[in-house]
Amino acid sequence: MSRQTVSNAINNPDLLRADTLARVRDAIEVLDYTPNQAARHLRTRSSHLIGMRLAPVQEFTASATTDRFVHALVEASREAGYHVLLFSGGRVAEGERPDPLGGYDDLLRSTSVDAFVVTDTYLGNPQTVGLTLRRAPFVAFGRPWDDAGAAHPWVDVDGAAGVQAATEHLRERGHERIAWIGWQPGSRIGEDRRAGWHRTMATHGLSTTGLEAAVDDTVDAGREAAAALLAASGPTAFVCASDTLAVGVLHALGERGLAPGRDVAVVGFDDSQVAQVMGLTSVRQPLEEVAVQLVAALQALLSPGHVTAPGVLLEPRLEVRRSTTGEY
Amino acid sequence: MSRQTVSNAINNPDLLRADTLARVRDAIEVLDYTPNQAARHLRTRSSHLIGMRLAPVQEFTASATTDRFVHALVEASREAGYHVLLFSGGRVAEGERPDPLGGYDDLLRSTSVDAFVVTDTYLGNPQTVGLTLRRAPFVAFGRPWDDAGAAHPWVDVDGAAGVQAATEHLRERGHERIAWIGWQPGSRIGEDRRAGWHRTMATHGLSTTGLEAAVDDTVDAGREAAAALLAASGPTAFVCASDTLAVGVLHALGERGLAPGRDVAVVGFDDSQVAQVMGLTSVRQPLEEVAVQLVAALQALLSPGHVTAPGVLLEPRLEVRRSTTGEY
DNA sequence: CTGAAAGCGCTAACAA
DNA sequence: TTGTTAGCGCTTTCAG
Numbered sequence: 001m002s003r004q005t006v007s008n009a010i011n012n013p014d015l016l017r018a019d020t021l022a023r024v025r026d027a028i029e030v031l032d033y034t035p036n037q038a039a040r041h042l043r044t045r046s047s048h049l050i051g052m053r054l055a056p057v058q059e060f061t062a063s064a065t066t067d068r069f070v071h072a073l074v075e076a077s078r079e080a081g082y083h084v085l086l087f088s089g090g091r092v093a094e095g096e097r098p099d100p101l102g103g104y105d106d107l108l109r110s111t112s113v114d115a116f117v118v119t120d121t122y123l124g125n126p127q128t129v130g131l132t133l134r135r136a137p138f139v140a141f142g143r144p145w146d147d148a149g150a151a152h153p154w155v156d157v158d159g160a161a162g163v164q165a166a167t168e169h170l171r172e173r174g175h176e177r178i179a180w181i182g183w184q185p186g187s188r189i190g191e192d193r194r195a196g197w198h199r200t201m202a203t204h205g206l207s208t209t210g211l212e213a214a215v216d217d218t219v220d221a222g223r224e225a226a227a228a229l230l231a232a233s234g235p236t237a238f239v240c241a242s243d244t245l246a247v248g249v250l251h252a253l254g255e256r257g258l259a260p261g262r263d264v265a266v267v268g269f270d271d272s273q274v275a276q277v278m279g280l281t282s283v284r285q286p287l288e289e290v291a292v293q294l295v296a297a298l299q300a301l302l303s304p305g306h307v308t309a310p311g312v313l314l315e316p317r318l319e320v321r322r323s324t325t326g327e328y
Numbered sequence: 329m330s331r332q333t334v335s336n337a338i339n340n341p342d343l344l345r346a347d348t349l350a351r352v353r354d355a356i357e358v359l360d361y362t363p364n365q366a367a368r369h370l371r372t373r374s375s376h377l378i379g380m381r382l383a384p385v386q387e388f389t390a391s392a393t394t395d396r397f398v399h400a401l402v403e404a405s406r407e408a409g410y411h412v413l414l415f416s417g418g419r420v421a422e423g424e425r426p427d428p429l430g431g432y433d434d435l436l437r438s439t440s441v442d443a444f445v446v447t448d449t450y451l452g453n454p455q456t457v458g459l460t461l462r463r464a465p466f467v468a469f470g471r472p473w474d475d476a477g478a479a480h481p482w483v484d485v486d487g488a489a490g491v492q493a494a495t496e497h498l499r500e501r502g503h504e505r506i507a508w509i510g511w512q513p514g515s516r517i518g519e520d521r522r523a524g525w526h527r528t529m530a531t532h533g534l535s536t537t538g539l540e541a542a543v544d545d546t547v548d549a550g551r552e553a554a555a556a557l558l559a560a561s562g563p564t565a566f567v568c569a570s571d572t573l574a575v576g577v578l579h580a581l582g583e584r585g586l587a588p589g590r591d592v593a594v595v596g597f598d599d600s601q602v603a604q605v606m607g608l609t610s611v612r613q614p615l616e617e618v619a620v621q622l623v624a625a626l627q628a629l630l631s632p633g634h635v636t637a638p639g640v641l642l643e644p645r646l647e648v649r650r651s652t653t654g655e656y
Numbered sequence: 657c658t659g660a661a662a663g664c665g666c667t668a669a670c671a672a
Numbered sequence: 673t674t675g676t677t678a679g680c681g682c683t684t685t686c687a688g
Binding site for chain 1: 668
């Protein structure tokens with residue numbers, strides 16, 4: 001039997017007669033044969049590898065997105081027959097800005113990966129532009145905020161809807177003075193999340209004046225903002241743009257002897273481990289679903305004669321915990 | 329000029345005359361040439377890929393090791409000319425035990441990776457046994473607890489020393505009734521960490537009776553254990569086997585109106601994001617250094633005529649925060 | 657020090 | 673439906 005028949009048995013089983021196929025499969029079993037990926041890769045020009053650049057670790061933050069997302073991506077890729085290749089943008093010298101395309105080009109040109117998953121699109125996604133120019137296949141986790149006509153597939157989570165759900169939850173529990181602690185202007189994600197709060201307040205005819213702070217994404221900034229808001233306008237509930245800020249609010253409450261959920265309600269964003277162990281109500285992004293959709297988009301993208309997939313916007317879910325219910 | 333000269337220019341530059349080398353390098357620059365990895369991989373039978381299996385995500389835990397370690401490994405690998413290939417053990421059916429070798433075999437046999445980094449050696453490391461049998465090159469993050477004669481290179485962090493540092497720190501601050509909240513017996517890592525507490529107490533002639541609890545690694549278990557110990561023997565400080573347990577202690581203190589660091593001191597283990605944002609003193613593993621050592625061991629292992637590298641044991645560092653000092 | 661020949665293991669295209 | 677031919681792009685011999 002020729003090697004070609006074996007190749008067909010593996011890649012195009014329906015080309016073989018049933019009994020031939022069975023014979024090949026038996027032989028594969030007996031000989032414990034595994035195809036050599038390198039040779040296949042060289043021949044087919046496809047590595048079945050998805051590249052993903054890891055952003056630098058954020059310490060002293062409550063964010064937990066990366067870890068969960070990487071897991072989800074690995075799992076989703078596996079089911080689609082891909083593996084995930086991680087790389088970093090390289091060490092960034094003090095005071096220098098990281099190269100937005102660092103690491104991508106080499107991997108692609110050396111045919112090490114078939115495509116990329118781009119995750120840090122919040123920076124006005126310079127790399128999507130670059131990748132587009134170089135015609136690298138990629139899908140993005142994150143909307144092309146500034147470019148409605150962007151041609152690449154993307155998947156994102158509707159932050160505004162998540163914050164809206166959080167605000168509605170607080171409204172249902174009787175809160176009317178619901179404060180927002182968000183980020184400094186300039187972040188599209190931050191503006192999106194804030195919009196969810198603002199429009200929900202408007203819907204219910206609730207005033208937002210004096211109930212808002214825009215600060216850096218640190219625990220201390222959240223704590224100070226909460227302290228100032230508590231002193232100035234006495235909100236009974238806080239919705240925050242991140243778990244990090246929400247933890248700051250928890251600290252501010254603790255310093256004043258206020259019990260989260262009983263005296264003042266707090267909601268965070270991202271459902272980080274911090275939220276989970278501290279009993280913080282938080283908006284949880286469906287990262288598993290994001291990964292599945294991204295891989296699906298990638299497969300479509302890599303298929304011959306693919307149609308340009310539109311973007312996908314997923315709804316997050318509110319994880320209700322003690323910090324808004326007061327119940328253990 | 330023959331292609332061979334180009335190959336040499338890239339892989340064995342010292343074989344060429346200086347001017348030839350320069351000419352080749354110019355041409356590479358001008359033509360924007362990048363070697364095809366697949367072809368190189370096929371020819372040299374080395375993919376320059378390190379495989380690492382991702383353990384399932386632990387939710388509702390304060391652990392943060394994976395994320396930081398993966399980052400560190402990617403960075404260390406990059407500097408050594410490797411990339412990290414992530415894979416999962418596959419979905420585990422309800423009630424079934426995960427296949428300890430799931431995913432490894434295929435990757436190795438198909439020559440997709442050169443070697444593995446094995447991280448989940450705490451389970452009595454069945455996969456190190458399996459990998460040894462199959463003669464797969466690998467290095468382990470974690471000691472071969474049960475097999476002193478294990479032949480593979482490993483790197484680990486001295487948990488006992490970390491807990492010792494934590495206990496000494498508390499002793500220096502005047503604490504004498506220092507309690508330990510650890511895990512159920514059976515975990516070597518847990519026993520190791522506990523030993524650090526026990527021996528430090530003995531060194532200072534402090535009694536340990538009634539100051540110890542062994543529970544599951546959950547926030548609630550930590551909270552209940554702390555409550556029971558506080559009621560029974562009134563410790564003034566707690567050292568915990570994990571940040572998760574330490575968070576439980578923080579909850580128990582909060583319920584009793586006790587201020588962490590001022591009334592009762594608390595130390596965790598792992599320096600998770602939770603510890604960082606909650607101001608929890610914690611033992612931090614030097615994961616960056618672990619990754620560097622692992623990659624170095626891997627390179628030695630893959631070099632022809634390598635010597636069997638011994639294990640490396642690294643010292644963790646205590647991150648002192650509010651939960652033991654009381655100071656903001 | 658440089659060049660020519662051979663082949664890594666596989667699969668797309670074609671021929672039988 | 674199966675077998676034959678050719679070649680993916682590189683590097684390890686070995687000869688000039």
